[in-house]
Amino acid sequence: MEVGGNGGGGLPVNNKQRAMIPNKGRGEFTRNPRKDSEGLSESPDLEFEYSDTDKWAAELSELYSYTEGPEFALNRKCFEEEFRAHVSDRKWTELDAAQHRAHAMRLLDGLEVIAREKRLKVARAILYMAQGTFAECSSEAEVQHWMRYNIFLLLDVGTFSALVELLNMEIDNSAACSSAVRKPAISLADSTDLRVLLNIMYLMVETIQQDEPADKPEWKIIKETFRAELGSPLFNNEPISVMLFGMVTKFCSGHAPHFPMKKVLLLLWKSILFTLGGFEQLQNIKVQKREELGLPPLPEDSIRVIRSMRAASPPASASDLIEQQQKRARREHKALIKQDNLDAFNEKDPYKADDSREDEDDNDDNDNSIEAETFPIERDEVMPPPIPHPPSERVSFPKGLPWAPKVREKDIENFLESSRSKFIGYTLGSDTDTVVGLPRPIHESIKTLKLHKYVSIAEIQVAKEEEFQKTPLSGGEEEVEMCATELLYQGILPSLPQYMCLLDPQIALLKILLAAAPTSKAKTDSINILADVLPEEMPTTVLQSMKLGVDVNRHKEIIVKAISAILLLLLKHFKLNHIYQFEYMAQHLVFANCIPLILKFFNQNIMSYITAKNSISVLDFPYCVVHELPELTAESLEAGDNNQFCWRNLFSCINLLRILNKLTKWKHSRTMMLVVFKSAPILKRALKVKQAMMQLYVLKLLKVQTKYLGRQWRKSNMKTMSAIYQKVRHRLNDDWAYGNDLDARPWDFQAEECALRANIERFNSRRYDKSHSNPDFLPVDNCLQSVLGQRVDLPEDFQMNYDLWLEREVFSKPISWEELLQ
Numbered sequence: 001m002e003v004g005g006n007g008g009g010g011l012p013v014n015n016k017q018r019a020m021i022p023n024k025g026r027g028e029f030t031r032n033p034r035k036d037s038e039g040l041s042e043s044p045d046l047e048f049e050y051s052d053t054d055k056w057a058a059e060l061s062e063l064y065s066y067t068e069g070p071e072f073a074l075n076r077k078c079f080e081e082e083f084r085a086h087v088s089d090r091k092w093t094e095l096d097a098a099q100h101r102a103h104a105m106r107l108l109d110g111l112e113v114i115a116r117e118k119r120l121k122v123a124r125a126i127l128y129m130a131q132g133t134f135a136e137c138s139s140e141a142e143v144q145h146w147m148r149y150n151i152f153l154l155l156d157v158g159t160f161s162a163l164v165e166l167l168n169m170e171i172d173n174s175a176a177c178s179s180a181v182r183k184p185a186i187s188l189a190d191s192t193d194l195r196v197l198l199n200i201m202y203l204m205v206e207t208i209q210q211d212e213p214a215d216k217p218e219w220k221i222i223k224e225t226f227r228a229e230l231g232s233p234l235f236n237n238e239p240i241s242v243m244l245f246g247m248v249t250k251f252c253s254g255h256a257p258h259f260p261m262k263k264v265l266l267l268l269w270k271s272i273l274f275t276l277g278g279f280e281q282l283q284n285i286k287v288q289k290r291e292e293l294g295l296p297p298l299p300e301d302s303i304r305v306i307r308s309m310r311a312a313s314p315p316a317s318a319s320d321l322i323e324q325q326q327k328r329a330r331r332e333h334k335a336l337i338k339q340d341n342l343d344a345f346n347e348k349d350p351y352k353a354d355d356s357r358e359d360e361d362d363n364d365d366n367d368n369s370i371e372a373e374t375f376p377i378e379r380d381e382v383m384p385p386p387i388p389h390p391p392s393e394r395v396s397f398p399k400g401l402p403w404a405p406k407v408r409e410k411d412i413e414n415f416l417e418s419s420r421s422k423f424i425g426y427t428l429g430s431d432t433d434t435v436v437g438l439p440r441p442i443h444e445s446i447k448t449l450k451l452h453k454y455v456s457i458a459e460i461q462v463a464k465e466e467e468f469q470k471t472p473l474s475g476g477e478e479e480v481e482m483c484a485t486e487l488l489y490q491g492i493l494p495s496l497p498q499y500m501c502l503l504d505p506q507i508a509l510l511k512i513l514l515a516a517a518p519t520s521k522a523k524t525d526s527i528n529i530l531a532d533v534l535p536e537e538m539p540t541t542v543l544q545s546m547k548l549g550v551d552v553n554r555h556k557e558i559i560v561k562a563i564s565a566i567l568l569l570l571l572k573h574f575k576l577n578h579i580y581q582f583e584y585m586a587q588h589l590v591f592a593n594c595i596p597l598i599l600k601f602f603n604q605n606i607m608s609y610i611t612a613k614n615s616i617s618v619l620d621f622p623y624c625v626v627h628e629l630p631e632l633t634a635e636s637l638e639a640g641d642n643n644q645f646c647w648r649n650l651f652s653c654i655n656l657l658r659i660l661n662k663l664t665k666w667k668h669s670r671t672m673m674l675v676v677f678k679s680a681p682i683l684k685r686a687l688k689v690k691q692a693m694m695q696l697y698v699l700k701l702l703k704v705q706t707k708y709l710g711r712q713w714r715k716s717n718m719k720t721m722s723a724i725y726q727k728v729r730h731r732l733n734d735d736w737a738y739g740n741d742l743d744a745r746p747w748d749f750q751a752e753e754c755a756l757r758a759n760i761e762r763f764n765s766r767r768y769d770k771s772h773s774n775p776d777f778l779p780v781d782n783c784l785q786s787v788l789g790q791r792v793d794l795p796e797d798f799q800m801n802y803d804l805w806l807e808r809e810v811f812s813k814p815i816s817w818e819e820l821l822q
Contacts, residue, residue, distance in 0.1 A: 045311045046610075046645050046691045050654060052278035054647050056210055057140065061620035062558045062648070063202055063266060065533040066551040067188055068195075072625050076135050078121045079128035082107065092133045093146065100150075104129070104157045111162050116193075123166070123196045129154060130203040134625040143622040151207045152219050155226060160204055164235045164243075167197050171247060171256075180258035186531040190258040195532060198263040202270065205230070209274040231275030231484030233491065239484075241275070242491035244268040249495065252508035252527060260532030261512060262555055265562040272566060275484045276573045279303065285576055286457070293460050299404035309402060309692035312723040403729035406454040411733050415449060449732055458579035465580065465763055478767065485577040493768060507592040509563050516559040517601045518609060529559060546637045553614040560601075561648040564655035571662050580763040583756060586663050590753070595663060595673050598656045603682050610649050610689055617641050650691060657686075657697035664704060669749040674701065675708045684720065692727075699724045703736050 053059050083092065086106060087099070095103075107129075110122035132147035154160075170176070170193055180190050188195070208223050215223075230240050244264055251259040277285070283303060290297065409432070416435075417427045424437045432450075435443055468478060480486060514520055515529045533555045539545045567589070575582035616637065618629055630636075664670040674680075679701065686698045703724045706714060714721060714737065721737060781787055798805065 044690065046650065046689070048645065048647070048650050048691050049307070050651070050693050052273060054651070056144070056206075057622070058647065059206055060203070060622065063199060063263065064621050065555055066547060066616060066619045067533055067535045069619060069624065072131070072134075072621075075124045075128040075131065078124035079133070082110070082122065082125045091136050093136045100153055101157065104153050104159070108157055108159055108162060111166065119166075120193055120196065123193075123200070126154065126159065127196055127200050130200050131625070132622065134622060137626060140622045140626055143626060147203070148207055148212070151204050152222060155204060155208065156222060160201065160226070161235070163197055163201050164240065167194070167201070168236055168243070170194050170197065171250070176258065177256045180256065181254070186258050186528065187534050187536045188532060189536050191260045191532055194258075195260050195263060198260060198267055202263060202267045205267065205270045205274055209270065227274060230271060231487060233487060238491050239275070239488055241268060241271050241488055244271065245492055245495065248508045248512070252511050254527075257528060258531055261529055262532055262559050262562070265512070265559060265566065269562045269566045269569075272488075272569050276488070276569060282572055282576065289457055289576065293457065295455055295457070295460070299406075299454070305402050306693050306696060309696065309727065311690040311692045311695055312687070312727065401730065402727065405452050405730040405732050407449045407452045407732045409453065409455065409459070411731070412446065412449050412453065415733055416446065452732060458575065461579045468766060469762055472766075480767070483577070485573045489574060489577065489581050490768065493764065507588065509567060510589070510592050510594055510597060512559060513563045514597055516556040516563070517597075518556070519600055519604045530555065543632065543634055543637070546634055547616070547632065550614050550616060550637060553612070557612070557614060557646070557648055557652070561652045564652045564659065567659050568655045571659065575662075580760050584760045584764065587753065587756060587760065590663055590670060595660065595670065596677050598660050599677050599679050599682055601656060602653075602686055606653065606686050607688055610645050610653065612646050612649060613641055614646070615641060650689070650694065653686070653689070654694050654697065657694065657701065661697055661700050664701070667752070669752040671704050672708065672749070674705050680705065680709055680713070687720070695723070696727055699728050703728050706736055707738065
């Protein structure tokens with residue numbers, strides 16, 4: 001059964017879930033058989049486990065659009081022609097390792113031929129190898145086994161470097177770019193060469209980064225070498241990610257509309273993930289950096305805490321509240337019926353299947369919705385006598401809140417300053433140790449605050465940067481660890497001109513995200529992201545149109561998934577590497593209207609988006625190349641799969657919420673943007689998704705703006721406030737729920753952002769702009785011998801007129817040798 005379902009976005013009702021109700025007689029909480037134990041709603045929790053990526057098979061299948069299906073057979077044909085021309089009629093799976101290697105080398109040589117058609121044919125043969133030589137396999141597991149074997153073989157013989165060179169040639173192919181610009185409609189055929197190359201590269205990166213315990217030792221060495229090469233400036237003197245960022249920029253500028261952007265973004269995402277590391281590696285790097293800086297360990301493992309959390313009940317929508325009021329009116333009418341009819345009504349067994357759904361739904365709505373309205377006075381007057389229930393069991397509450405509270409140094413300073421002003425009448429600035437003259441309870445409060453004080457890596461980095469700026473000479477040279485994150489930042493920094501926003505890679509990503517958002521409307525000036533999904537000949541039947549419609553929607557969902565993962569990974573890695581690298585990227589995103597863009601994305605029926613069934617499982621790789629395909633019908637396309645939710649869409653939503661949290665955290669002016677853009681009702685609707693991690697980040701965003709939403713909003717959303725209290729980390733002394741914090745002040749967006757921009761520019765100039773260093777801070781050579789011994793390149797006109805210069809500057813001027821000697 002579903003409630004509130006329009007467009008397939010309803011919440012499935014699980015009648016077995018129960019909610020806690022108070023036992024009025026004893027003042028305890030007891031378990032009502034008809035309610036869930038934690039005030040949860042009717043719908044079950046989504047069994048979703050957040051991770052860096054989906055399952056390997058799903059990530060492989062999302063590389064291909066359904067329109068590319070016929071190309072699998074074409075790849076096989078190209079391979080078999082090459083194979084039979086040089087090898088006997090034996091199968092690929094029957095050859096030994098030496099023969100495999102010899103044929104791989106032969107194909108690699110074929111990539112260097114001049115003829116374009118021949119080169120494409122060889123590339124398709126290599127792609128068939130990377131796809132696991134599926135014609136000789138009988139199961140998906142066998143295809144994946146041979147994929148892994150073939151890809152390690154291809155990497156070992158040097159295929160990836162050759163592919164990068166070919167990709168660079170295709171990027172610089174001005175003839176293809178100008179032809180695509182002039183075309184009124186671009187299709188799959190315009191990007192054939194690029195798609196084949198990107199398919200091979202993606203399969204190699206995606207397959208090699210998978211952790212397999214049974215891998216050979218030499219494969220593990222190849223994997224680590226490949227990881228280091230991928231993040232180093234070995235390809236065209238830049239990391240592979242920088243080259244792909246260049247493709248994104250060129251596509252968004254309109255100079256290369258034929259680029260297959262979905263494949264570029266997927267390869268970019270997996271390259272960043274492989275070279276920089278995923279969320280587990282981020283946590284390990286964070287722990288290691290805190291140890292190196294002498295900071296105390298993290299109070300808890302955030303990944304483990306989030307995975308153990310349970311979802312809260314979703315909020316009631318306006319339609320639900322109206323429905324509740326209508327049911328309440330009907331119930332009031334029932335309360336006024338004759339007593340004999342009322343007695344007969346009470347004699348009904350409440351647990352029978354034919355019980356009135358009306359009363360059950362009404363109770364569920366009133367007890368379970370986060371902000372369901374209650375009218376206790378009216379309820380006591382008109383409700384019929386309570387139906388007796390069997391004895392209930394006690395509920396065991398969790399021992400504590402999921403997160404340890406944190407306090408910043410600034411919070412302690414503010415608390416001491418206000419306490420001194422109140423009790424003594426003077427302040428001591430940033431002194432947090434002197435407590436003379438303060439009452440004993442204040443001493444205890446300060447002790448508690450210091451016990452939970454948390455110093456972040458970012459605070460240490462900001463303090464060090466301030467020291468470098470204050471003492472440029474005595475501060476010494478900064479030791480910069482040339483890790484993959486640092487190399488990537490240095491690679492994309494020149495491509496981030498501050499006044500050329502259209503060429504900004506992050507802003508280019510946002511333009512694509514805007515085009516792929518389900519709420520976006522087609523505009524003449526928007527970019528075309530469907531170039532690598534539309535066929536040459538448009539569909540002529542209803543079935544073909546339905547299939548293409550599913551393919552287009554799936555294509556957009558995959559693009560949103562890739563962009564959200566790229567932005568989140570970059571923000572998190574830059575923040576760990578240096579806070580000002582993170583702030584630089586974050587500020588570009590804010591200036592490019594990333595905050596309203598994400599809010600616009602969530603301003604839709606989010607349950608419909610998360611439960612969307614835009615996939616045709618029988619056409620997914622590798623299933624489609626192993627099994628006999630059944631005949632597709634309109635009914636089978638409409639039915640979709642049997643999954644409770646769409647993994648990629650839920651993953652995208654969580655990523656976008658995390659990005660929004662990162663952009664607004666500790667930024668008063670950006671928090672006020674959330675208020676100005678009226679994000680509260682949009683975010684409340686997102687709470688309908690019963691997934692703990694997604695709800696956590698929604699509640700975080702609601703928490704930071706609660707103090708600005710007014711007393712009436714807080715009064716009518718008390719269950720949302722309770723959910724925030726239960727699930728979001730507490731900051732001691734943070735009056736988030738009352739609106740009397742020091743930060744509840746008028747905001748000046750421009751002043752705050754300009755101050756941050758100045759700090760970022762000073763950091764980038766000091767650390768990376770060596771050519772424009774201040775000459776006053778350069779070292780001076782005072783040794784006469786070394787100065788005179790330096791070779792000075794004189795200009796040609798000076799050398800021709802050297803005699804004149806000697807006569808004018810030396811011989812004709814009197815020299816006082818006595819003064820020189822003194």
